[in-house]
Amino acid sequence: DADVTQTPRNRITKTGKRIMLECSQTKGHDRMYWYRQDPGLGLRLIYYSFDVKDINKGEISDGYSVSRQAQAKFSLSLESAIPNQTALYFCATSARTGFYGYTFGSGTRLTVV
């Protein structure tokens, strides 16, 4: 099983619909992140969480919300999806201490029509 699992892998949804992307991890990492990737723009941070009670906005949080249900689970919601939220979404985790690296999920390709 993957260390960081994202569901769904692919999703097509209509404008105005609410959608949730889920992320779960078995790394035991405290820190979890949601990024979106658009062609030519690289990865941009949406939200991050350093533990269950800690949620922080990233550089592009408008239109998104998150929930850290447990140490291992971090969900991203689009309350009312719009076409410019079409992108590849990644969840990532990292450890709290030391010189930590990242572990990424496989990504969710979201298309809003």
Added chain:
Amino acid sequence: KNEVEQSPQNLTAQEGEFITINCSYSVGISALHWLQQHPGGGIVSLFMLSSGKKKHGRLIATINIQEKHSSLHITASHPRDSAVYICAVRDDKIIFGKGTRLHILP
């Protein structure tokens, strides 16, 4: 705000060639990451370094803190190395470069 610049943006080379991808950043950092994104989209962390040099198989990463520059080298390149290579730096948060698309021809 830290700016991360990668060069080249795209690189096509023949199998066996020595590959160098560069990353420059504008302000001091605590760590630099090199990531590999496969054509299917998955991202793998290759290296994290804060000084000197690290080697893993045919991949070598170096960083020069004074010059705010890092390089990723691939020796004896192979078509399976074809991917997007992403540099990311950490000051108070992680900032990603836009990636270098590498294509190795057989």
